[in-house]
Amino acid sequence: MGRRAGKGKTDKNKTDRKYGIRAGLCVFLLVSIWMTASDMYKMLPGFYENVIRIGVFSDSYWGVQNGYSYKLLEEAIVRFEEQHPDIQVEYVSGIVKEDYPEWLSGQMMRGKAPDLFFVPGEHFNDFAEAGVLRELTSFIEEDKEFSSERYYTSAYEYGSYGGVQYALPYECAPKLMFVNKSVLEREGLAMPGNQWTWDDFYHICREVTKDTDGNGVIDQFGTVGYTWEDAFDSNGVTLFDERGTECYLTDEKAKTAISFMGRMEELNRGYSVSSKEFALGNVAFQPMLFSEYRAYKSYPLSIKKYSGFEWDCVTMPAGPEGGNISRLDTLTLAMSKSTVHSQEAWELMKFLTGDEELQSEIFSYSEGVPVLKEVVESEENQKFFAGNFDSGNLGKLSMLSDSVEQAVVIPRFHDYDNAVAEVDRAVRTILEGNSNINMETIIQNRNINQYLKTKKSIY
Amino acid sequence: MERERERFPDLVLSTMKNLNMVIILYMTMVTVYSLSGYIYENSAMEFLIRVKRLPMEPWKLPVLSIGLYLCLLLLLSIRCKNKSHFLLKTILELGIVFAISYVLNFGYAGMVLLIIADTMSYFSDMKQRMLLVTSICVVYILLDYDLLSAGYHIVSTEDCWAYYSREVQSLLLGVRNILNSLNTIVFISYAIVMILTEVREKERIWGLNEKLNAANQELKMANEKLEEYARESERAAETKERNRLAREIHDTLGHSLTGIITGIDACVMLVDIAPEATKEQLRAIAGVARQGIKDVRRSVKALRPDALESLDLKSALIQMMEETQHSTGVEIVYQIESALKGFNKDEEDVIYRIVQESITNAIRHGKANHVQVQISRNFNMLKIHIEDNGVGCGNIQKGFGLHHMEERLDMLKGSLSYHGDHGFVIDASIPIRWGTEEEND
Numbered sequence: 018m019g020r021r022a023g024k025g026k027t028d029k030n031k032t033d034r035k036y037g038i039r040a041g042l043c044v045f046l047l048v049s050i051w052m053t054a055s056d057m058y059k060m061l062p063g064f065y066e067n068v069i070r071i072g073v074f075s076d077s078y079w080g081v082q083n084g085y086s087y088k089l090l091e092e093a094i095v096r097f098e099e100q101h102p103d104i105q106v107e108y109v110s111g112i113v114k115e116d117y118p119e120w121l122s123g124q125m126m127r128g129k130a131p132d133l134f135f136v137p138g139e140h141f142n143d144f145a146e147a148g149v150l151r152e153l154t155s156f157i158e159e160d161k162e163f164s165s166e167r168y169y170t171s172a173y174e175y176g177s178y179g180g181v182q183y184a185l186p187y188e189c190a191p192k193l194m195f196v197n198k199s200v201l202e203r204e205g206l207a208m209p210g211n212q213w214t215w216d217d218f219y220h221i222c223r224e225v226t227k228d229t230d231g232n233g234v235i236d237q238f239g240t241v242g243y244t245w246e247d248a249f250d251s252n253g254v255t256l257f258d259e260r261g262t263e264c265y266l267t268d269e270k271a272k273t274a275i276s277f278m279g280r281m282e283e284l285n286r287g288y289s290v291s292s293k294e295f296a297l298g299n300v301a302f303q304p305m306l307f308s309e310y311r312a313y314k315s316y317p318l319s320i321k322k323y324s325g326f327e328w329d330c331v332t333m334p335a336g337p338e339g340g341n342i343s344r345l346d347t348l349t350l351a352m353s354k355s356t357v358h359s360q361e362a363w364e365l366m367k368f369l370t371g372d373e374e375l376q377s378e379i380f381s382y383s384e385g386v387p388v389l390k391e392v393v394e395s396e397e398n399q400k401f402f403a404g405n406f407d408s409g410n411l412g413k414l415s416m417l418s419d420s421v422e423q424a425v426v427i428p429r430f431h432d433y434d435n436a437v438a439e440v441d442r443a444v445r446t447i448l449e450g451n452s453n454i455n456m457e458t459i460i461q462n463r464n465i466n467q468y469l470k471t472k473k474s475i476y
Numbered sequence: 477m478e479r480e481r482e483r484f485p486d487l488v489l490s491t492m493k494n495l496n497m498v499i500i501l502y503m504t505m506v507t508v509y510s511l512s513g514y515i516y517e518n519s520a521m522e523f524l525i526r527v528k529r530l531p532m533e534p535w536k537l538p539v540l541s542i543g544l545y546l547c548l549l550l551l552l553s554i555r556c557k558n559k560s561h562f563l564l565k566t567i568l569e570l571g572i573v574f575a576i577s578y579v580l581n582f583g584y585a586g587m588v589l590l591i592i593a594d595t596m597s598y599f600s601d602m603k604q605r606m607l608l609v610t611s612i613c614v615v616y617i618l619l620d621y622d623l624l625s626a627g628y629h630i631v632s633t634e635d636c637w638a639y640y641s642r643e644v645q646s647l648l649l650g651v652r653n654i655l656n657s658l659n660t661i662v663f664i665s666y667a668i669v670m671i672l673t674e675v676r677e678k679e680r681i682w683g684l685n686e687k688l689n690a691a692n693q694e695l696k697m698a699n700e701k702l703e704e705y706a707r708e709s710e711r712a713a714e715t716k717e718r719n720r721l722a723r724e725i726h727d728t729l730g731h732s733l734t735g736i737i738t739g740i741d742a743c744v745m746l747v748d749i750a751p752e753a754t755k756e757q758l759r760a761i762a763g764v765a766r767q768g769i770k771d772v773r774r775s776v777k778a779l780r781p782d783a784l785e786s787l788d789l790k791s792a793l794i795q796m797m798e799e800t801q802h803s804t805g806v807e808i809v810y811q812i813e814s815a816l817k818g819f820n821k822d823e824e825d826v827i828y829r830i831v832q833e834s835i836t837n838a839i840r841h842g843k844a845n846h847v848q849v850q851i852s853r854n855f856n857m858l859k860i861h862i863e864d865n866g867v868g869c870g871n872i873q874k875g876f877g878l879h880h881m882e883e884r885l886d887m888l889k890g891s892l893s894y895h896g897d898h899g900f901v902i903d904a905s906i907p908i909r910w911g912t913e914e915e916n917d
Contacts, residue, residue, distance in 0.1 A: 036554045043550040047572075050543045053536060122520035126511060128533030140521075147524045148629075354530075431528075 056128075059357045069358050069365055071108040072124070072134025074117040077383060078348045079190065079308035085382040093375055097368050104361050118143075125149050125353070132356040133366055136184055138175070138346045142433055145178035151352040153182045156363045163367060171424035172388040175347040178429050180259065184349035185370040188385030190308040191420040192247070192343035194333050199326035200225060200237065200301045211332045211341060211416055215251075215277055218302070218334035225301045226284045234288075240302040241290040243281065245444045246437075247304055248274040250344055250425045252336025256440060261430030262469055266443065266462040270338045272454055277336070279448050298326040304333065306346055307417065308384035332420055345424035348385065386421055393418050432472050439465050485673065488666040489593055493549060495662060496587050499655045503580045503633070504541045506648055508534045510639035527635045532579065541579045548572045548587060552594050566595060566608070570615055577619050583633030585619035586656055588612060589663040596670055724775045732768025736761050789824045790816045793831055797849065806839050810849040814858065818908075826884045827851075827860065827906065833877045834862040834902050842866020842900050853908070860904040869896030 052058040059065065075086045087110060094106045108131075112120045118140050124130050136144055144150055153176075157163055165173050168186055176184030201208060204224055209217050222239025229237050249256060252274045257264055265271065295303040310330050332341035350370055352362050369375065376387040380398055387393055394415075402417075427433075443461035450457055511534045514523045524530065532540075551569050556562035573587045592612050596605060618624075621632050633652075637645050739761035746754040784792045790812055801808045819827065831849060838844040844866030852859050872878075872894070881904070882892050890906040 032555075039550045039554055043547045046543055046547045046550070050540055050547070050575075053543075054532075054540055119518050119521045122524045123515045123518070125524070125530055126515050126520050126533070128536070143521070143525050146528045147530055148528075149524070149530045 056355055056357060065357075067103060067358075068105045068107055069133060069361055070131040071106065071365075072117075072121050072131035073108050073110075074112050074114040074135065075110060076114050078114065078135075078137065078188070079306070079312060079384040080114075081308070081312040081384050088382050089375065089378055090369075092378070093369055093372070096372075096375075097365055100368075101361065101364065104358070106365065128355065130353040130355055132353055132358050132362045134351060134353065135187065136349045136351045138348065141175070141184065141349060141351075142178065142429055144351065145183050145429075146431055149354055150178075150183040151354045151356065151359060153185070153352070153363075156359075157182060160363070160367070163371075167371065167391065168388050169390055169421045169424075171345050171421060171426050172347050174426035175345060176349045176351070179431070184351035185366055186388040187348045187350045187370055188379050188383055189345050189347040189388055189421060190306040190385045191345050191417070191424050192304050192333065193307050193310060193330040193420065195295070195303045195305045195310065196329050196331055197295070197298060197301050197326050198329055199298060202327075208329065209331055209334070212335070213331065213341070214335045215248075215337065219277070219280060221301060222281065222284055235286065236299060238288075238290045238294060238300045239284055240281065241292050241295050241300045242303050242305075244304075245274065245278050245441070247333060247343065248278050248336065251333050251339045251342050252277075253339035253342075257428065257430070257433075257436065257469075259428045259430070261428075261433065261436060261472075264436070264440065264462055264465040264469060266440065266465060267458050270336070272458055273338065274336060275444060275447055275458070276454060278444070279454075282448060304343070305330075307386060307420075308346075311384045332416065340423065341420075342423050342425055343420065344427075345421060347388070386417065390418065390422070393421070435472070436465070436469060439468050485597070485666060485669050488662060488669060489590075492590055492593060492659065492662045492666065493552070495655070495659050496590060497545060499584055499586065499652070499659065500541050500545055500576065500580065501538075502655065503584055503652065504538045507581070507583075507633065507636045508537050510636045511537075513639045523639075526638075527631045529629055529631050531581075531631050531636065537579060541576055544572050544576045544579065545587070548576070548590070552590065556598075562598065566591065566612070569594075570612065573615075574619065581631050581633045581636060582619060582621040582624055584652070584656065585616060586659040588616035588619065589659060592616075593663060593666050596667065728771030728775060729768060732764050732771065735764040736768070739764065784821075784824055784828055788817065789819060789827060792828060793851075796828070796832060797835065800835055800839075804839055806844065807846045808835065808849065809847070811851070813850075813852040816851070823888060823906065826888055826890075827858070829884065830860055830881050830902075830904050831862065833881060837877055838862070838864035838866055838900060842868060842896075844899060856908045858906045858908055860902075860906070862902045864899045864901075866899050868899050872896055 052061070071090070073087070073090060077086065087108070090108060094108075097106060098104070114137070117135075118137065121130070121134055121144075130149065136150075157165065169189065172186035172189045173182075175186055175189070176182055196208065198208060201221070206221055206224060209221065218240075225237055225239045226235060227237050228235050249271060252270050254268060254270045254274055255265055256271070290300060292303060294300045307330075333343040335341045350366050352359065352366060356362050370388060373389060373392055376389045376392045377395065377398065379385055379387045380401060392398065430436075443465060447454060447457045447461060511531055514520050515534075548569060551565055551572070554565060556565055569591045570588070573585065573591065576587060577585045592609055595608055595612065598605075621630070624630060625632065634645075634649070637648055640648060739757055743754050743757045743761070746757060787795065793812065793816075794810070797808045797810050800806065816824075816827070831851075835847055835849070838847045842864050844864035846865045848861075848863045850859075850861040850863075852861075878892075878894070885892050885904060885906065888906055890904060892902070892904050894900065894902045
C-alpha cells in the first residue's frame with residue numbers, strides 16, 4: 018500500500034491505461050468468441066458463401082432403384098437458380114439411403130450440416146428431438162404466399178413435432194392392403210371393396226386359413242404383417258395425449274382392437290407367418306405402402322416379385338368405431354438450425370414441396386404420392402393413372418387421394434419411439450396372457466404411464 | 477521476510493490459474509477426441525439419438541474454452557478501485573465462467589473458486605466479503621450438471637465420454653476428479669494463507685495501537701507535571717519578590733524612619749536647653765529623611781521598565797514601538813505630537829504601560845498587522861489613541877490587561893474608552909498636572 022501511494026501520478030495513469038487496454042482486449046475477445054460460437058462469423062466477408070447445400074440420398078426413398086435418383090432435384094435446382102440468380106444450390110451425390118442418416122448426423126456434429134436436407138420418415142423424430150431442425154413457425158406466419166392448405170393435412174402434419182412445424186412434406190405413401198386375388202378366387206371369395214370392415218377381413222381370413230395339401234400343417238394364411246398399430250389406426254384409437262404424458266390403453270376402442278388382434282392370431286393356431294409367404298402366393302392380405310405397390314406393379318419389377326398370382330390393393334379394413342384409415346410414410350424436407358441462409362433455404366423448400374409442375378413429376382420419376390392435393394387430383398394425373406393401373410383398384414385416383422387425406426396423424430413427442438415400444442410390449446403381453454383383457458389393460462396402462470412419468474422427470 | 481509473506485498468496489493464486497488451465501484443456505481435449513471419434517467411427521446418429529442434442533462442433537470447443545479462459549484471466553488481472561466497476565467485473569467473470577462451463581458441458585466449474593479467491597483480496601470488511609462470497613458460492617453450486625439438466629436438456633460430459641471403453645472412461649473421470657480436488661485444495665490453502673496474513677496484520681495493528689496509547693498516557697502525565705512546576709515556580713518568584721520588597725522597605729525606609737524618630741526624640745529634649753544644638757540636630761534628621769527618600773526612589777527605580785530607566789518617555793516609547801515592529805513584523809505607525817516632558821515617574825510608567833499593553837493586545841488577540849498610535853495634547857489633557865486593523869472584539873470581556881489599565885488611569889484621575897467593531901480602538905485621557913510636581917522633581 019505504502020509503496021503504491023509513494024509512486025507518482027504518472028504511475029497511476031500508467032496502471033489505469035494498462036487496465037483499460039486489458040479490458041478492451043477482453044471485450045474484443047468476447048465479441049470474437051460470441052461470433053464464433055453463434056456462427057455469426059460465417060456472415061463476415063471471407064467466410065460468407067452464397068451457396069445453399071442440400072442433403073439428399075442417391076437412391077429412391079421407397080427402396081426402388083429406378084435410375085432417376087437426382088433427376089427431380091437437379092431439375093428443381095436449375096429452375097430455382099433461374100429464379101434466384103444470386104444464390105447457388107449444391108448437393109452432395111453418392112450417399113446411399115442406408116448411410117444417409119449417419120452421414121447427415123456426422124455433418125451436423127462437424128458443424129457442416131446442409132442448409133436443407135431430406136428427412137426420412139423414420140428419423141424425423143430423432144432429428145426433431147436432437148434439436149437440429151429449424152422451427153418453421155415464423156416463416157409460415159410471415160410468408161403470405163405460403164398456404165398449408167394446399168398440402169394433404171396428414172402429410173403436412175407429419176413434419177410437426179410437439180406442436181411445432183419442423184419440416185414440409187416432399188412425397189408420401191399411404192399404407193394400403195395388398196390382396197392376393199388368386200387366393201380369393203380359388204376360395205370363391207369376392208374381392209373386398211374400399212368400405213370393408215374388420216368383420217369382412219376376419220371372415221375372409223378364416224375362410225382362407227387352411228391346410229391345402231393335407232399334410233396337417235397350415236400352408237395358406239389370411240394375413241401377414243397386420244399389426245396392432247394398424248388395428249388401432251383403423252378403429253380410431255388415440256393412444257397418447259398430445260404431450261405424451263398419458264397412455265389410453267384402457268380405452269374401449271383400444272380394447273376392441275386388441276381383442277380383434279387376439280382373434281386374428283388364433284386363426285393361425287400358433288404358426289408365425291413371414292412376409293415371404295405372401296411373395297410365394299400363400300397369403301391373402303399384407304399391408305404395404307403404396308410405393309411398393311407402384312414399384313412392383315410395373316414391368317419389369319413385377320416379374321421379380323409377386324409374379325405367380327394376380328394382385329391388387331384396397332384400403333385398410335375399418336374397425337367398428339373407426340374407418341378405412343391407415344398410416345402415412347412421408348419424406349420431409351427440413352432446414353438446419355445452424356443455416357445462415359434461412360430465408361433462401363425457405364424459398365427453396367417451398368419451391369421443392371409446393372411447385373405443382375415439380376410435384377406432379379413425382380408420379381413419373383418416383384414411387385411416392387405428391388403431397389399437393391391439387392396435383393394428385395388433376396385431370397392429367399387422372400389420365401396417367403387410368404393408363405397405368407386400369408386393371409386395378411387404383412385406376413380410381415380418388416381412393417388414393419382419400420387414403421392420404423384421411424391418414425392418421427399421430428401426435429409425436431419426446432421419446433415417442435420408446436413409448437410405442439412399451440405399448441408394443443404391453444400388447445404382446447396381453448395377447449400372450451390368458452387373463453382378463455380388462456384387468457390386463459389396466460395393469461399395462463399403469464406401467465406405461467409410470468414409464469411416461471419417469472421419462473418426463475428425466476428431461 | 478515481509479515481502480515473501482506478501483508474495484505467497486500471489487504464488488498460490490497463479491498456481492490455481494495454471495491448474496484451471498490444465499483442467500480446461502484436459503476436459504476439452506478428451507471431449508473433442510470422443511466427439512471426433514463418434515463422427516469418424518460412424519456412430520454420430522447413434523450418439524444423437526442417445527443424447528438427443530447436437531453437441532458443439534469439435535474444433536470450437538478448444539477455441540471457445542481457451543478464449544473464454546483468457547478473457548477470465550485478463551479480467552482477474554484488473555484491479556478495480558471503484559465499487560461499481562468491481563461489481564461489473566465480478567458479474568462479467570461469473571458470466572464467462574458460466575460460458576466455459578457450458579462449453580465443457582457443465583462438467584467443471586472450479587473456475588468460480590478463482591473468482592472467489594480474487595474477490596477475497598478486495599474487501600477488508602468481513603460482512604461485505606461474506607455477502608459477495610456467499611452469492612458467488614450460490615452460482616458455483618448452481619453450475620452443476622445434474623441440477624441444470626433438470627431444467628434444460630444438455631449433453632453431459634459422461635454422455636460424450638461414453639465413447640471410451642468403461643475402464644478408460646473411469647480413468648478419465650478419475651483424473652478429472654483428482655484435478656478438481658487439487659483445485660479445491662489449492663483454493664483452501666489460499667484461503668488459509670489469506671486469513672493468516674490478515675490475522676497477523678490485525679495483531680500488528682493492535683500492538684501498535686497499544687504502544688501509541690501508552691505513549692499518549694506518558695505525555696499527558698509529563699504535561700501535568702510541567703504545569704505544576706510552572707505554577708510552583710510562579711509562586712516562588714512571587715514570594716521572592718515579596719521578600720525582596722519587605723527587605724528593601726526594612727533596609728531603607730525602616731532605617732531612615734528609625735533614625736528620624738530617634739533624632740526627633742533627642743530634639744524634643746534639647747529644644748529648650750540648647751536651641752542651637754537642636755537646629756543642628758534637625759538638620760541632621762532632614763539629611764536622614766532625604767537619604768531615606770533617595771533610597772525609596774532607588775527601590776522604585778528598580779521596579780521600573782528598563783527603557784524608561786535610561787531614556788526619556790518619548791524615546792522609550794519610540795524605541796519600544798520600533799523594536800516591536802522589528803521583532804513581530806507588524807507595521808506600527810506612530811504620531812507623537814507632544815514632547816512628553818514634565819511627567820513624573822508614575823505617570824510616565826502608566827503612559828508607557830498603556831501603549832505597550834495595547835500594542836501587545838492588538839498583536840496577540842486582534843491578530844492585527846497594522847497598528848496606529850497617536851499621542852497628542854489637548855489643553856491640559858494628554859490624549860492617547862491606539863487603533864488596529866485586527867479582528868476586533870464584538871463582546872469585550874475585560875481581561876487583566878484592560879482592567880489594569882483602567883486601575884492605573886483611575887489613580888491618575890484619567891479615563892479610558894474602547895470599542896472593538898472594526899479592529900480595536902483604545903482612547904485614554906490623562907490630566908496634566910505640571911507645576912508642583914516639577915518643583916518636587
